[in-house]
Amino acid sequence: MYIANLSTRSRLVLLLPLLAMACSRGPGEVAIPEAAILEYIPADTPYVLAALQSAPDEVAAKLGAGSVRVAKAYAGVVKAALDQPPAEGQEPLLGPEGRERVRAVIDELVALVTPEGMPAAGIDRSSTAAIYGVGLLPVLRVTLSDPAKFEAVFERIEERAGKAMTVASVDGHAYRYAGDGDARVIVAVLDGQLVVTLVPASLDEELLKLVLGITRPQQALSDSGELAELAQTYDFTPYGLGLIDVRRLAATFLDEQSGVNAALLSMMEHDRSALSDVCREEMRTIAGVVPRIVTGYTEMSEDRIRANSVFELRRDLARGLGKVTAPVPGLGQLQEGLLAFGMSFDLKALREFYAARLDAMEADPFECELLEDLQAQVTSGREALQRPLPPFASQFQGFLAVINDLKGLDIARKQPPTEVDMRLLISTSNAQGLMAMGAMFLPQIASLDIKPDSKPVRVELPPTGAPVDAAWIAMSDDAIVLSVGETADSGLADMLAAKPAEPPPFLSMSMDAARYYGFLGEAMLAAEADAGEPSTEVAAATSELMMALHEMFDRISFDVQFTERGVELPQTMVLAP
Numbered sequence: 001m002y003i004a005n006l007s008t009r010s011r012l013v014l015l016l017p018l019l020a021m022a023c024s025r026g027p028g029e030v031a032i033p034e035a036a037i038l039e040y041i042p043a044d045t046p047y048v049l050a051a052l053q054s055a056p057d058e059v060a061a062k063l064g065a066g067s068v069r070v071a072k073a074y075a076g077v078v079k080a081a082l083d084q085p086p087a088e089g090q091e092p093l094l095g096p097e098g099r100e101r102v103r104a105v106i107d108e109l110v111a112l113v114t115p116e117g118m119p120a121a122g123i124d125r126s127s128t129a130a131i132y133g134v135g136l137l138p139v140l141r142v143t144l145s146d147p148a149k150f151e152a153v154f155e156r157i158e159e160r161a162g163k164a165m166t167v168a169s170v171d172g173h174a175y176r177y178a179g180d181g182d183a184r185v186i187v188a189v190l191d192g193q194l195v196v197t198l199v200p201a202s203l204d205e206e207l208l209k210l211v212l213g214i215t216r217p218q219q220a221l222s223d224s225g226e227l228a229e230l231a232q233t234y235d236f237t238p239y240g241l242g243l244i245d246v247r248r249l250a251a252t253f254l255d256e257q258s259g260v261n262a263a264l265l266s267m268m269e270h271d272r273s274a275l276s277d278v279c280r281e282e283m284r285t286i287a288g289v290v291p292r293i294v295t296g297y298t299e300m301s302e303d304r305i306r307a308n309s310v311f312e313l314r315r316d317l318a319r320g321l322g323k324v325t326a327p328v329p330g331l332g333q334l335q336e337g338l339l340a341f342g343m344s345f346d347l348k349a350l351r352e353f354y355a356a357r358l359d360a361m362e363a364d365p366f367e368c369e370l371l372e373d374l375q376a377q378v379t380s381g382r383e384a385l386q387r388p389l390p391p392f393a394s395q396f397q398g399f400l401a402v403i404n405d406l407k408g409l410d411i412a413r414k415q416p417p418t419e420v421d422m423r424l425l426i427s428t429s430n431a432q433g434l435m436a437m438g439a440m441f442l443p444q445i446a447s448l449d450i451k452p453d454s455k456p457v458r459v460e461l462p463p464t465g466a467p468v469d470a471a472w473i474a475m476s477d478d479a480i481v482l483s484v485g486e487t488a489d490s491g492l493a494d495m496l497a498a499k500p501a502e503p504p505p506f507l508s509m510s511m512d513a514a515r516y517y518g519f520l521g522e523a524m525l526a527a528e529a530d531a532g533e534p535s536t537e538v539a540a541a542t543s544e545l546m547m548a549l550h551e552m553f554d555r556i557s558f559d560v561q562f563t564e565r566g567v568e569l570p571q572t573m574v575l576a577p
Contacts, residue, residue, distance in 0.1 A: 032231050032238055037128045037143055037193070038222035040213040046249045048132040049242030049295070050227060054125050058302040060115065062575055066552035068114045073545035075110045079103050080541040097162075104160035112153065122149035131242075132221075134211045135260035136252060140196040141213070147189045154187070170208055188212060200267050207260050234308060236296030243294045250287035254280045279368035289314050290566070298570075305573045313566035321562040324350040325504040326397035328427040329479050332501025332508045332559055337404035337421075339516070341509040344398030344427065344500075347389060355385055392437060397427040397478075400508075402495075404485065421485025425495055431475050438480075445473070452477045454493040503561055510557035514576070517546040552576055 035052045054060075082099050111117045118124065122144040129142045144150050154176075158164040165176035165187065175188035181201055188195045195212055209215040221227060231241060252261050253270060265272075272280070292312045299306035313321065328344045358381045366375045407419040428434050431452060439446035442459075450457050456472040472483045474492040481492050501508070555574040560567065 032228040034222065035128045035143075037130050037141055038227070039216065039220045040141060040193075041130060041132045041221040042134060042217040043219040043221050043224035043226065044248060045132045045134070045221065045245075046136065046252065047242070047244045048130060048221065048227075049240070050128070050130040050132075051238075051240050052128050052130075052227075053238035054127070055239055055300055056302075059300050059305070059575075062302055063552055064115050066548060066576075069548040070545065070552065071110050071113045073541065073548045075106045076541035076544055079106055101160065101162045105157060108153075108157045108160055119145075120149060121153040122146035134197075134217075135257075136249075136264055137197060137199055137211055137260055139211060139213075140194075142194040144189065144192050144194055147192055150189060150194060170205055170212070171214055173212070173214055175212070186212070190214065200264065202267065203260075203263060207263055210260060230294060230296070234294060234296060234310065235298050236294075236308075237298065237300060239297045239300050240307075241294075241296030243292050245292050247284075247287050247291050250284060254284055275370075276368065279370055282366050282368045282371060289317065302575070304575060307571050307573075309569040309571075310565055311567040311569075315564075318562070318564050318566050320353045320356060321567070322503065322564060324353055325506050325562055326427065327500035327504050328398040328400055329425060329476075329496055329500060330498035331398060331400045331427075332505040333498060334557070335402055335510050337402050337512065338406060339509075339511045340400065340402045341507075342398060342400035342425075343507045344504050345506065346397065347394055351385060351389075354381065358382060358385075391430075392428075392434060395428045395430045395433065397429060398504075399427065400425045400495075404487070419485065421487060423481055423483040423488075423492070423495060425479055425481040427479045429478060431478055431480050434480060435475060448473075450475055454496045456483070456489050456492045458489070501559075503563055505559040505561050507560040508557075509559075510555060513553035513556045513573075514550040516556075517549045 033052055035050075037050070037052070041048060041050075079102075082102060112121055118127075123142060124145040126145060127143045129140070131138065131140050133139070155164075165178045167174060167176055169175065173188070173190055175186050175190075175195075177184040177186045179185055179201060184199055184201050186195070186197050186199060190212060193213075197211055199208065199211055203211070206215070210217075226243075227241060230236060230243060231238070234241075252265070254272065254275070256272070257265055275283075290311050290313060293309065294312065295307070295309040297305065297307050312318075324345055326344045326346045328342060331342045331344055358378050361375060361378050365378075366372075402423045404421040404423070405419070406421075426434065435445070435450060445459060448457050448459065450473055452475050454474050454476050456474045459471045459473055470484070470488075472488045472492060474481050474483075474496060476496040479496050481495050483489070483492055552575070553573055554576045555572075557572045557574075559570050561570065562568075
């Protein structure tokens with residue numbers, strides 16, 4: 001659940017400027033436009049995330065106000081945290097005047113990330129943006145419709161901050177910078193584009209020109225067509241797509257470098273010769289296990305936003321991993337209710353996959369001294385595989401839990417729910433054997449005639465103080481479902497008969513986003529209250545943030561799938577009506 005929440009928030013951060021730069025292009029167009037911004041990005045960049053087309057008008061109209069509220073709420077949390085007194089014995093990070101300046105800058109930035117603020121800063125519906133690496137050094141580049149407007153906004157931000165950045169020039173091009181003797185943050189407007197980067201303070205002029213794009217790369221991303229190929233392979237749209245090339249990142253430290261990377265590694269005192277030839281080659285092999293991580297939006301419409309991230313795997317590993325999941329009725333399909341989550345796996349296939357990996361490491365062992373601990377796992381892995389699986393575990397295929405409702409839950413007061421409405425499905429290759437095992441632990445089941453006909457049977461539960469006293473059980477040939485709550489006796493046959501998703505997900509989760517963020521806000525308030533900190537302002541700001549997210553999304557779903565391409569993380573955000 002944490003992964004899904006993090007993924008949602010990270011995509012929301014990217015959505016804010018996209019919504020503010022809304023254009024009239026429709027959601028059905030998936031071709032990558034010939035954006036001029038790509039001419040500044042080296043073809044061999046180790047990472048890039050590009051927004052080459054603004055969000056469709058209908059999406060911006062639906063989420064525009066909500067995105068502004070989210071931005072303001074995030075700012076409120078930061079400002080409230082600034083006002084918190086330091087821990088006992090610690091000095092405050094900022095004095096009163098410094099805090100006021102930071103608050104003023106935050107307000108300016110929030111005003112910037114709005115449908116009105118973007119055009120006022122020279123960023124409109126035709127603007128494009130990209131975050132990429134010149135070597136390892138990060139660069140943010142945004143095309144400007146009116147550079148003079150951006151300069152005016154930036155000067156106002158400097159004025160509110162009470163301190164202007166230092167102005168310098170390279171090859172006749174002016175830029176601003178701030179930093180110390182080790183590193184500098186550079187802000188420049190060049191060729192009608194905003195360029196922001198972080199560089200070593202001692203980076204020489206020729207390399208700085210390369211980072212800033214004054215000197216164009218010998219081969220650009222626009223020439224290589226890598227993003228267009230990425231979009232075609234994964235159905236990514238121009239609204240946002242990108243990649244991290246793990247092999248290129250590894251090669252930076254394993255191979256002889258030139259240009260920016262050579263200078264940077266020299267400053268880091270990195271000595272590639274300290275690694276033996278064997279170590280370099282084996283680490284290169286490890287990097288090839290997950291050669292790339294790719295991500296992008298696959299749909300952006302008035303109803304929903306879909307995205308996918310893929311950890312590409314070496315082909316033999318992807319094929320082997322694709323066999324470890326199992327079909328579970330309903331898993332990966334759209335579910336209603338507060339929260340649905342589940343997973344699937346074939347333990348026999350998982351053990352075979354693990355054994356094949358051990359076989360490969362035994363046949364071609366790592367010889368690098370830095371990988372001794374990894375190679376030593378072969379022995380312990382063999383020992384683990386010698387332990388037999390209990391019958392239930394070998395027959396277990398997965399589960400799906402659907403929580404329809406929790407009534408009476410009060411997180412702030414630590415009050416558990418007074419009523420629970422939920423269903424739990426367990427998928428197994430031997431449902432009747434599992435039922436017989438359950439009867440050993442719950443005598444009430446033994447007295448019932450539960451058959452694999454999907455018909456629900458009422459079961460009286462022993463008194464435990466839990467908010468349920470009875471349940472319904474139904475069984476098919478390959479699954480058992482247990483249900484409690486107001487509607488416990490209905491829908492069990494449909495749940496047993498539901499088709500699994502294809503491919504079967506390893507992990508699947510969907511939630512009522514509005515209620516989820518409400519629970520999350522309550523949990524944060526309760527946690528801060530338990531900590532005994534004077535967090536009234538932080539709590540109020542956090543509550544406002546949760547309410548902002550509550551109004552933007554209806555449901556959010558998130559899966560982890562093993563496919564021939566690797567580990568895929570598709571996500572769907574259904575927009576609030």
